[in-house]
Amino acid sequence: MSKLDDRGLEYVAKYFKALAEPMRLKVLNELREGEKNVGQLKELAGSTQANVSKHLSLLSDYGLVKRESRGNCVYYSIADPSVYEICELVCGQISNRLILEADIKKLFSSAQQSST
Amino acid sequence: MSKLDDRGLEYVAKYFKALAEPMRLKVLNELREGEKNVGQLKELAGSTQANVSKHLSLLSDYGLVKRESRGNCVYYSIADPSVYEICELVCGQISNRLILEADIKKLFSSAQQSST
DNA sequence: TGACTATACAACTATATAGTAATATAGTTG
DNA sequence: CAACTATATTACTATATAGTTGTATAGTCA
Numbered sequence: 001m002s003k004l005d006d007r008g009l010e011y012v013a014k015y016f017k018a019l020a021e022p023m024r025l026k027v028l029n030e031l032r033e034g035e036k037n038v039g040q041l042k043e044l045a046g047s048t049q050a051n052v053s054k055h056l057s058l059l060s061d062y063g064l065v066k067r068e069s070r071g072n073c074v075y076y077s078i079a080d081p082s083v084y085e086i087c088e089l090v091c092g093q094i095s096n097r098l099i100l101e102a103d104i105k106k107l108f109s110s111a112q113q114s115s116t
Numbered sequence: 117m118s119k120l121d122d123r124g125l126e127y128v129a130k131y132f133k134a135l136a137e138p139m140r141l142k143v144l145n146e147l148r149e150g151e152k153n154v155g156q157l158k159e160l161a162g163s164t165q166a167n168v169s170k171h172l173s174l175l176s177d178y179g180l181v182k183r184e185s186r187g188n189c190v191y192y193s194i195a196d197p198s199v200y201e202i203c204e205l206v207c208g209q210i211s212n213r214l215i216l217e218a219d220i221k222k223l224f225s226s227a228q229q230s231s232t
Numbered sequence: 233t234g235a236c237t238a239t240a241c242a243a244c245t246a247t248a249t250a251g252t253a254a255t256a257t258a259g260t261t262g
Numbered sequence: 263c264a265a266c267t268a269t270a271t272t273a274c275t276a277t278a279t280a281g282t283t284g285t286a287t288a289g290t291c292a
Contacts, residue, residue: 004145004207009138011210012203020133021250022125029120038269051251053270058249063209072259072268080212086205087128091120093179093196094127137280154239167281169240174279188238188289 018062019086023047024055028083031065035077134178135202139163140171143192144199147181151193 004012019025023045030036030044042052056076059065064083068075078084120128135141139161146152146160158168172192175181180199184191194200 006138006142008207008210009141009145012206013136013138013141015206015210016132017136020129020136022122022129023250025125025129026122029125039267048252049269050253050271053268054249054251057270069259069269074269080209082205082209086202089198089202089205090128090131091124093198094124094131096196139280155237164282165239166241166283169238170281173240185239185289190239 015062018059018064019083021055023051024059025087027052027055027059028064028078028087031076031078032084035068035075037073037075039073041076131178134175134180135199137171139167140175141203143168143171143175144180144194144203147192147194148200151184151191153189153191155189157192 019028026045027041030041036044038049038053038056041056042049045052056065056067060067060076063079065076066079068077135144142161143157146157152160154165154169154172157172158165161168172181172183176183176192179195181192182195184193
């Protein structure tokens with residue numbers, strides 16, 4: 001990464017952006033066990049068909065998942081398992097930081113401080 | 117990651133979001149060689165002081181960089197070098213995909229489709 | 233003290249996109 | 263063919279945030 005030009009940095013940033021969404025992480029997580037179609041993912045992710053479909057096409061555009069149409073359904077699967085390595089590394093960093101719970105709380109203050 | 121609840125997924129997504137910005141990646145990249153102050157980073161990143169400062173405080177909030185005030189300057193450094201491992205993995209995935217240039221182009225068509 | 237430098241912050245505009253609702257497309261089955 | 267199912271797409275609203283500008287704070291030096 002040290003020798004990436006601006007264009008390269010944009011590529012990388014876009015890749016991270018694809019992962020910067022809890023719903024997409026959830027979908028990727030479900031695909032860990034193998035391919036699933038949109039209907040299954042919709043149930044597992046607890047979202048709507050349109051929403052899941054949109055996230056899936058984004059993930060597909062970014063090359064994170066593969067599409068395969070079979071009969072009446074479209075099956076999605078992980079394109080490159082190294083995405084999980086990346087997530088594990090992030091989880092490692094995060095669990096380190098969970099020790100400093102106070103710092104983390106700051107990040108989510110806007111999302112949960114509603115109960116005043 | 118497989119056993120993360122919704123809150124955990126949000127943490128992870130937020131972490132990725134912190135990395136999903138070319139300017140912040142550039143700053144992290146510059147910090148690879150060691151700590152730097154805001155003025156230096158501003159020059160290296162080719163942006164304004166306010167802009168760099170804002171990105172730095174975000175990175176600091178997310179625990180990606182450390183702050184240290186010394187004299188007149190504030191020096192930033194990488195909090196956890198494993199962020200570079202993450203980036204390397206992403207770069208690996210991306211360079212794999214660069215072979216399929218056509219697919220990538222689609223992602224950036226809006227940004228660059230002027231130069232055929 | 234006042235002038236200067238480095239950093240942070242607040243207010244703003246513009247853009248991106250998450251999620252929703254409705255519609256369209258494509259395959260299946262009778 | 264019509265009716266049905268699965269998925270995709272379009273148009274929309276609401277929200278988040280990138281980047282800018284101007285200002286505030288804090289340290290340094292004369």
